[in-house]
Amino acid sequence: MKKVLTVLGLMVTLGFSAPIDGYMQSLANEAKKADPSFKGFDAVSGKQIFTSEHIGKKGQNISCASCHTNDLKQAGKNTFTAKVIDPLSPKANKERLSDVKNVEKWLKRNFNDVYKREGTVVEKGDVLTYIKNY
Ligand code: HEC
Numbered sequence: 001m002k003k004v005l006t007v008l009g010l011m012v013t014l015g016f017s018a019p020i021d022g023y024m025q026s027l028a029n030e031a032k033k034a035d036p037s038f039k040g041f042d043a044v045s046g047k048q049i050f051t052s053e054h055i056g057k058k059g060q061n062i063s064c065a066s067c068h069t070n071d072l073k074q075a076g077k078n079t080f081t082a083k084v085i086d087p088l089s090p091k092a093n094k095e096r097l098s099d100v101k102n103v104e105k106w107l108k109r110n111f112n113d114v115y116k117r118e119g120t121v122v123e124k125g126d127v128l129t130y131i132k133n134y
Helices: 002-014 019-034 043-051 100-115 121-133
Strands: none
Touching: 019 100, 019 121, 043 121, 100 121
16 A cells, blocks of 8 residues: 555656656657757647648648637537537547547647648647647
8 A cells, every 4th residue: 555655646746647747748758858958848839830820631721720720628620521529628628638549649640631740749749738728
């Protein structure tokens, strides 16, 4: 029991309270390794990543907001298939950012849709910080 409490205490101390926090911490560790002057993720830059338009999938000028809208607490709509997308903000939708594998899968796919490449470690951390705190 004592051991369990110690481990729990350590997890709280390190900020591993939710799986997404652990994932973001590992992104931060990677970013720091690549650039020792890295100071932490930035929601303002995350917003820029989310809302700026780029020539993406099918040569269309799109942003993340094209499908998820500029209001992350509202439902979105896939700009290619017109399918409704539940709100992206974890404050409006408890399921969001709860499954790290799912988050990784969609970030990879969605960065490719908008940027025609995968997101960098810093871009992923910044945009997740924006979404998480929206
Ligand atoms: C072409 C439409 C489209 C674009 C553009 C798009 N997304 Fe998505 N996104 C989706 C769909 C569809 C899903 C999966 C369905 C769902 O989870 O409701 C999804 C899921 C996600 C998830 C998973 C969240 C979770 O925990 O369930 C994240 C994070 C996400 N998108 C972020 C982004 C970011 C960041 C961008 C811009 C780089 C972006 N999306 C651009 C359509 C899009």
